[in-house]
Amino acid sequence: xxxxxxxxxxxxxxxxxxxxxxxxxxxxxxxxxxxxxxxxxxxxxxxxxxxxxxxxxxxxxxxxxxxxxxxxxxxxxxxxxxxxxxxxxxxxxxxxxxxxxxxxxxxxxxxxxxxxxxxxxxxxxxxxxxxxxxxxxxxxxxxxxxxxxxxxxxxxxxxxxxxxxxxxxxxxxxxxxxxxxxxxxxxxxxxxxxxxxxxxxxxxxxxxxxxxxxxxxxxxxxxxxxxxxxxxxxxxxxxxxxxxxxxxxxxxxxxxxxxxxxxxxxxxxxxxxxxxxxxxxxxxxxxxxxxxxxxxxxxxxxxxxxxxxxxxxxxxxxxxxxxxxxxxxxxxxxxxxxxxxxxxxxxxxxxxxxxxxxxxxxxxxxxxxxxxxxxxxxxxxxxxxxxxxxxxxxxxxxxxxxxxx
Numbered sequence: 001x002x003x004x005x006x007x008x009x010x011x012x013x014x015x016x017x018x019x020x021x022x023x024x025x026x027x028x029x030x031x032x033x034x035x036x037x038x039x040x041x042x043x044x045x046x047x048x049x050x051x052x053x054x055x056x057x058x059x060x061x062x063x064x065x066x067x068x069x070x071x072x073x074x075x076x077x078x079x080x081x082x083x084x085x086x087x088x089x090x091x092x093x094x095x096x097x098x099x100x101x102x103x104x105x106x107x108x109x110x111x112x113x114x115x116x117x118x119x120x121x122x123x124x125x126x127x128x129x130x131x132x133x134x135x136x137x138x139x140x141x142x143x144x145x146x147x148x149x150x151x152x153x154x155x156x157x158x159x160x161x162x163x164x165x166x167x168x169x170x171x172x173x174x175x176x177x178x179x180x181x182x183x184x185x186x187x188x189x190x191x192x193x194x195x196x197x198x199x200x201x202x203x204x205x206x207x208x209x210x211x212x213x214x215x216x217x218x219x220x221x222x223x224x225x226x227x228x229x230x231x232x233x234x235x236x237x238x239x240x241x242x243x244x245x246x247x248x249x250x251x252x253x254x255x256x257x258x259x260x261x262x263x264x265x266x267x268x269x270x271x272x273x274x275x276x277x278x279x280x281x282x283x284x285x286x287x288x289x290x291x292x293x294x295x296x297x298x299x300x301x302x303x304x305x306x307x308x309x310x311x312x313x314x315x316x317x318x319x320x321x322x323x324x325x326x327x328x329x330x331x332x333x334x335x336x337x338x339x340x341x342x343x344x345x346x347x348x349x350x351x352x353x354x355x356x357x358x359x360x361x362x363x364x365x366x367x368x369x370x371x372x373x374x375x376x377x378x379x380x381x382x383x384x385x386x387x388x389x390x391x392x393x394x395x396x397x398x399x400x401x402x403x404x405x
Contacts, residue, residue: 008040008042008060008062008069009029009032009042011060011069011071012042012044012058012060012071013026013029013042013044013058015058015071015074016044016056016058016074019056019074020048020056021048024047025046025047025048026044026045026046026047026056027044027045027046027047028044028045029042029043029044030043030044030045030055031043035059038061038062038063038064039059039060039061039062039072040059040060040062041057041058041059042057042058042059042060043055043056043057043077043079044056044058046076048076050083051076051082051083052081052082052083053078053079053080053081053082053083054076054077054078054079054082054083055076055077055078055079056074056075056076056077057074057075057076057077058071058073058074059071059072059073059074060072092106113221113223113224114220114221114223114224114227115218115219115220115221115224116218116219116220116221117217117218117219118214118215118216118217118218118219119209119214119215119219120215121215123205124205124206124209124214124215126202127198127202127203127205127206127209128202128206130198130199130202131202131203131206211262212262212263225264225265228265229265229268229269232268232269232283232285233268233285237279237282237283237284237285237288238284238285238287238288239285239287239288241288243278243279243288243289243290243291244287244288244289244290246289246291247289247290247291247293249289250289250291250293250295250296251286251287251288251289252270252272252284252285252286252287252288252289252290253286253287254293254295255272255274255293255294255295256294256295257272257273257274257277257294258270258271258272258273258284258286259271259272259273261283268285268286269283269284269285269286270283270284270286271283271284272284272290274290274292274294276292277290277291277292278290278292
């Protein structure tokens with residue numbers, strides 16, 4: 001868009017009015033910024049709802065040769081105090097451990113503060129050699145001069161023994177020095193004081209390296225162990241869990257199914273090994289409780305059934321429909337039938353009517369006459385069925401009608 005008839009400010013405002021949805025969304029002129037290369041940014045206050053302290057930005061290019069202004073772009077730009085969304089956080093930083101499934105893998109970033117380089121293998125080997133050589137020196141020092149030598153040769157033998165002992169000490173000293181220098185060059189850059197300290201603590205270093213597997217490529221740092229302890233202690237296997245509050249003071253520290261941990265984490269945590277516990281196979285704090293303590297005595301077995309107190313449900317109503325057989329049995333006890341109370345009993349009435357149709361056959365009549373001749377006056381199904389049919393045909397206000405033979 002090019003405009004020569006109007007000034008640049010009027011041109012910029014007309015552009016903002018064209019871009020806005022409503023004319024009243026563009027407010028008064030605020031400021032103009034010179035961006036260089038003949039480009040000027042004109043700002044107007046925003047009256048758009050939800051965009052408080054925002055500004056309309058319209059940039060124009062000034063062609064000095066033609067003395068004209070051309071529109072570059074227009075947009076809404078936040079100013080000081082503008083309402084903005086929260087700062088964007090990368091997905092990896094928003095991710096939580098509970099968001100991962102068993103098939104997800106993030107990997108470990110380089111420079112992770114939770115881990116550091118492990119102990120090199122050659123350092124452990126040097127420490128073991130230092131231990132063996134120190135043991136050799138102690139055994140040599142503990143040996144006594146040979147007894148039973150003649151007086152004439154005692155001096156010569158003593159001199160020979162001293163020479164041999166001196167040679168042994170010299171060789172041992174050379175070996176110790178070579179080992180120390182090797183360790184110093186590999187770790188400590190020829191630091192003599194630290195090398196001597198390494199020689200004194202070689203046995204402790206070897207024991208720790210074997211016990212804690214320090215020769216792995218990476219091991220946890222003190223920061224990583226502290227973070228782990230804080231996370232475990234505040235979790236559901238710590239002292240603040242619901243199971244701990246209901247454990248009646250029986251904590252894991254005194255449980256026989258507890259497997260201790262080595263190192264500094266073993267001062268606060270251990271592993272549960274009770275298969276009946278919900279924490280089986282999990283790291284728990286020593287002051288945690290799960291309710292399945294080893295000191296809880298099992299209840300005595302009894303061959304009798306222990307009846308619990310009955311539970312009454314006085315809120316819900318159970319609706320049970322009677323079967324046709326139960327309805328027919330009730331009608332046998334009461335020969336006078338009544339009108340069906342609801343539509344749910346109609347299928348039963350239809351069944352009785354179908355049986356009534358069968359009872360009208362000649363064979364049924366002969367059977368009824370035979371019962372009368374023999375004096376059998378027990379009400380039969382036919383009487384009840386005919387009663388139901390007659391009741392259905394009579395008026396409801398006049399009551400029920402029954403037929404007898």
